[in-house]
Amino acid sequence: MVRRRVAIVISGRGSNMEALIAACRQPDYPAEIVHVVSNEPAAAGLAKAAAAGVPTTVIEHRRFAARADFDAALDRRLREVGAELVCHAGFMRILTVDYVEAWRDRLINIHPSLLPAFPGLDTHARAIAAGVRFSGCTAHFVRAKVDAGPIIAQAVVPVLPDDDAERLAARVLAAEHRLYPFALRLVADGRTRVVGDTVVVDGAAIPAVGLFSPLPD
Ligand code: GAR
Secondary structure (H helix, E strand, O other): OOOEEEEEEEOOOOHHHHHHHHHHOOOOOOEEEEEEEEOOOOOHHHHHHHHOOOOEEEOOHHHOOOHHHHHHHHHHHHHHOOOOEEEEOOOOOOOOHHHHHHOOOOEEEEEOOOOOOOOOOOHHHHHHHHOOOEEEEEEEEOOOOOOOOOEEEEEEEEOOOOOOHHHHHHHHHHHHHHHHHHHHHHHHOOOEEEEOOEEEEOOOOOOOOOOOOOOOO
16 A cells, blocks of 8 residues: 655644554555654644654744745655645644645645635634534645645534533544544545535545534543
8 A cells, every 4th residue: 555645734732643643553555654754843732743653844834035935845844754744733824826736736735614604714613603403624735825725524513501621622633633633534544525615525435424423421
C-alpha cells in the first residue's frame, strides 16, 4: 500500500491534528503524517506533535511583512518535507490566491459547521443565534475564500435547547475527530474527484457518508 505523505498545518490546540496522527497509525491507513507546521510559536499542538514523534516547524507569520512572503515560506517548507497533501487543522490564516492555486485540490480544511452555513469565526454562537436544529462539521478542499471549497464529507450533530457555544463546540469537535480521518482516507485513497465546485466520490457507495449523530448524554 502506498501511503500519501501528509503535512498538517495548525495555529493552536491541535486536537484534529491528533486525530489524524492517530488514524495514520492504523496499518491499513493510506496516509502518513510527515510534518506539522504552526504559524503560532505558542500553539499547544506543537508539543503534542513532538510527543507523537512528528517533526515540527514554526513559521511565525508576524515575522513576514507581506502575506505572500509567509505563504512562500510555508510553500517552501511543505515542499522540503515532501508533502503531497496538506491538512489544515485549526489553521487560522487567510491564504493568497497564488498559494492556494499552487496547491489546488491538495489542501484540505475542517470547519465546525455545515458549510456553506456559518463560515469564519464564532461559528457555534452564530448557529445557536440562528436557531438551527442541526449543526456539524465539514471537510473540504481549500479555496482562496475563507472556509469555502468543494465539500468532501460532512457530519451532523443535533443542537439541543440548552446548548451554549461551548457545549455545542464540544459535540461538534467529537464529530470532527471522526470526520477528518474519514475524509483524508477518501482523498488519500484517490477516491475523490473535484468536478466544478463539488467532489465526486468514486468506488463503492458509502452509506450515509459522514453522518454521525451522537445522541445527547
Ligand atoms: C476546530 O474546531 C476546527 O474545526 C476549527 O478550529 C478548531 C481547531 O481545534 N477551524 C476553523 O474554525 C477553521 N475556520 P483543534 O486545534 O483542536 O483541531
